[in-house]
Amino acid sequence: MNWGIKIIIGLGSFMLFIVGAGVYMVVKDTDSLEESDYYEKSLTYDHVYAERQNLLKDHAEPTVQVLGDTLCLEFRDTHNQGFLKLKRPSDSSLDVTLPFATTQGSYKIAISSFEKGNWQMEISWKNDHTSYLSDHSLYF
Secondary structure (H helix, E strand, O other), X not given: OOHHHHHHHHHHHHHHHHHHHHHHHHHOOOOOOOOOOHHHHHHOHXXXXXXXXXXXXXXXXXXXXXXXXXXXEEOOOOOEEEEEEXXXXXXXXXXXXXEEEEOOXXXXXXXXXXXXXXXXXXXXXXXXXXXXXXXXXXXX
């Protein structure tokens, strides 16, 4: 086999690789965007920003601890009501939104049914007609 045939085989195999990679990218149904409705969320970002500013202004950051198989949230004030959004960065099908209400300033949830690994938690709650939003990274 001479060098001309080797060049043709090399170019042919490279072209097959490029075509295969293109077909794989078209067939694979994933998007690199983290949020599927990012445009709608950007329209309401002023509200989200105000909730985060309320958190800083009122020093209302909740304390988050993982004790064994229990997630413990400690709020500064009593009578809180809102939602916990637990997001799994590696698999969005495991994302969960849980409503909660507290009268004593603390809230506990069992996490034994959740898959082990990295989670992003967003706590959105209201206390005395003031809305707050807090983000936390968890590993359990």
